[in-house]
Amino acid sequence: MAALFHEDEPSGKALDIGLMKRLVRYVLPHKKLVFWGVLLSVASSFLGPLRPYLSHIAIDDYIAKGDWNGLHFIGLTILVILLFEILFQFGLTYITQYLGQKAIFDLRLEIFSFLQRLNLTFFDKNPLGRLISRVTSDVEVLNEMFSSGLVAIFGDLFRLCFILLLMFLTDWRLSLITLSVLPFMIYGSFLFRRKARESYLEVRVQVAKLMSFLQEHISGMSIVQIFNREERELRKFKKINTEHRDAHIRGIYYYSVFYPAVDFLSALAVALIVWYGGGEVVQSNLTIGVLFMFIQYVEQFFRPIRDLSEKYDIMQRAMASSDRIFTLLDRAPYVEKNEGVLKVDKLQGAVEFDHVWSAYQDEEWILKGVSFSVKPGEKVALVGATGSGKTTIISLLTRFYPYQKGTIRIDGHDINEFELSAFRSRIGVVLQDVFLFTGTVYENLTLGRRDIPLEKVKEAARLVQADSFISKLPGEYNFLLSERGGNLSVGQRQLISFVRVLLFNPDIVILDEATSSVDTETEFLIQKAVELVMKDRTAIVIAHRLSTIHKSDKIIVLHKGEVKETGSHQQLMNKNGIYRKLYQLQYKEQEITG
């Protein structure tokens, strides 16, 4: 169970200087604001404790002496001070929020941008959920630190210092007596925090148990019902629910003890002030106003101390999160290799695989010395059973993964000599699983490129004959696609991906044809689109369509990571080898239906 949450359980330090130094960098661009923030924090921490001090003067110097004008004056002064304090507090709250949010904004953007530069191996190795939480929830924890933890701690410390100063300036003995309850307070709140944390963790475990039970049973409800398990599962649920309730009730206990205890300690302080201070007043060593002031300080003093342990928690969590974030940002080895400098506007399209060996792991070779060459403008079909290495070939060609031995050349250059983004933008890829983003049809076609006007998009869509279905969508090119394009049919999604490639006008197309069947009409459109996309370009296709096979100049047959046969459809059929079998398995049926 513990493994479920180890990620967000703080256990380490509440203050790590190394991490803090890196964090502070995100606030530094706003030096002026930081300056004002600190200034306001100091000012309002000073004004707050000043009010009880002034009320003490009001009582002793004016009320007790019946000085009318004096009372009005000091009343007005207190009011003005209050207004300033509020003003400062407002400014301070806003500035800290602004600073915190700005820092969070920048940090989040930095993490996201960094991740965009990492290679696919990194994305394969790390669970998506974890990466997502680096950008989202981990940053959110820091938000809490910036806006309510860090500044509040400094503000509170200033405030405590001023109160102490004013108290000791007035009467050091009464101050010591008032402060005598402080150690209990500090001890108590840290004890409470520890207990509360334990109980919180226990509650979290119980909540997680409850949730996973419910999650499992709601999604497996048919099994529960078919196996007549309702009564027994209800009994199990009640047991978990009971534990969940009891964990909460235990938690209530700590809270029910802590708040009354704090209450009691402040009452104790008041009682001590009345007892000792009262005696001093009677002996005329002290005035009533001072008593009044001290009673008010008890409240002002205790609240920050009570909250201190909570702030400690926030800091601890923030340190844990920033540690995770910076660990990620330090993953430089996973940044995509881009050492090539060769920038070309156009590729001729000659592709050559020269004894290429590739493995994702150690020596588990997926490609075992694959060699073949494609002339500019040639259309090549890759054919093979699942796991034969077709997908790997196109992954290597787009430089998604490195290969271990051999060379891949385009136009005679090793592909790694090209500058990465210039290189990739000359190669168009249509993957089997068409990936569409939440957004409009237009955005999905241009993928955020603003230099493609709508007219051009429409033209490309007309060529692929996708415009007929797009124009029927509500809002046409502004029609909003749901996640992964769920509100389009499979065929429509494929047509969209063809328009996309046409718009990007690559020199080499790589096509991984989808196997899923579509209706005859759409199938016809797709066949046309494939033809269009391959026209005047070098094309490498993982073919699933008979028509594509027929249209290709050359067929490369892969089997278990090796090129086994090469030739035209007719040559290979005559050979009566692997291709013939594959053909009968994968394509023959289309002869009848197509």
Add this chain to the structure above:
Amino acid sequence: MNQQESAFTALKSLNPYLVRYRKKLLLGLFFVLLTNLFNVLGPVYVSQAIDSLKSSVTTSGLMGFGLIIISFAIGRGIFLFLVRQTIIVVSREAEYDIRNDLYTHIQFLSMSYFKTHSTGDILAKNTNDINSVRSYLGPGIMYSANTLISFIFIIPTMLYVNWKLTLIALIPLPLMSYLVFKVGKIIHQTYAGIQAQYSTLTSRVQENFSGIRIVKSFVRELSEIEQFEHLNRDYLRKNLKLGRLQAIFYSSMSLLTGLSVVLVIWFGGYLVIENQLSLGNMTQFVMYVGMLIWPMIALGWVINIIQQASASQARLNLIMNEVPEIRDESGTDHTIVKIDGKVEFRGVGFSYPDRENVLRDISFSVQPGEILAITGPTGAGKSTLVNLVMRLFDVKNGQILVDGNPIQSIPLKVLRQSIGYVPQESFLFSDTIRNNIAFGVEFPNDEAILDVSETALIRENIEDFPQKFETYVGERGITLSGGQKQRTTIARALMREPNILILDDCLSSVDTQTEDLILQGLREVMRQRTSIIISHRISTIQDADQILVLNNGEIAERGTHESLLKLNGLYTSLYQKQLLEEELKALT
């Protein structure tokens, strides 16, 4: 207004829970009363102590005051403790009941409900909605009672001491309630907006990461970053709005409370000079004002809690009032207590709410001891067909008969008890392997568990685990392979000794050799039972008594393996493909 009224009536359905715990609740309210009594008395003695300083007071007299203040604080503390131990505890107990009732109800609902409502949706009712209802039952009730009672205690006391000062001191306080209520609401809405933006941001990140191949191959990293920045900036803007609101909110709260104190000192001071008030009384007032601040804040807060709770309860009522589509009704024949296993479909047609004609005009009949096999392409309606046998859905057209009785007349429990079902997606619970295998029987015996594991060819695997049958499956334990899972679900089905055995493409993840062995073992078991087997693999079904080839919801071909091969149609081409696949695999 109308909507609000109906929302508030939603909370009425919580009354039974409150009635159930009325004793504890009343006790809690009584403790609230006592807490406030001590609360109001404390300052009275502080006041007296201060005023006594003017006259000659002895040290022991002062100590007396000190002790009284402390003992009141102790009394107050004890009852404050008891308040939380009663009212808040009751809210957890009621939450427990509500959750049990909700779960019990969910178990009764039919598959059509789960098909139209996502797991996430139902879970949200169990978490967010129950939580906000719990907030109303606990803190909601506690703070409203406390606010009410502290007003009743403190304000008359203040009025008694000095009514003029009371009126002046209290001026800012109602403003505070209003502020908490109004701004609290706006803050809540802004916060909801932030949450929504946060989830937009999260799903954008998620989409980007899962579509990273497309992003990279079209070199769209920069525009992705730009779009992310855009969303991020919106999020920043919304957060800053919240920051502004909070700044306004907290500052005005401090202003109002500070104002109360200033007013007391200023105007109180005037009264003291005029000899209408003692200094002690003034201190008392300052303390009372301090005591009223929290109840005033709580008032505004509680109103928001109640509003949220009523909206949540309305949602909960929606699911609680849902009537299960499939259940025993007046037509159920309770004299049926056992099923032999003859299954007959007569012109059965079926549609899902979102998909028409999943099955059309299906007729067949299968006897105990016979094997009916169903094959056909994905999406042909094979799984739907067996779901109808288990009555997870009711047919739209035609009729299903079991032992010659209409399926609707058979008590649901009796019907399902006689079925051993192995689903297509092996679903196991996070529990021990033993409990998973024994899932469908009330009193499992160890020997039977071993037997069925043997038949399903999983026994050896299990016994290789360090904890054998006590091994945990799932997140907390071991991850079984696809094939192991499938074999475990087979054992689970066999464990019931069912008269109808349904295997829904459940051998897809085991290799052909293991499959052969399992089928051999099953053959013995199937001898006395009705068996319905769905499979893509011809090798699995070629010995069946009858084979149905489904295509697009209809029976395209039917017959035995031999007779189907002679047809030279869909079945034949499936068969040939599989032979080829085998051949290819054997090639090196």
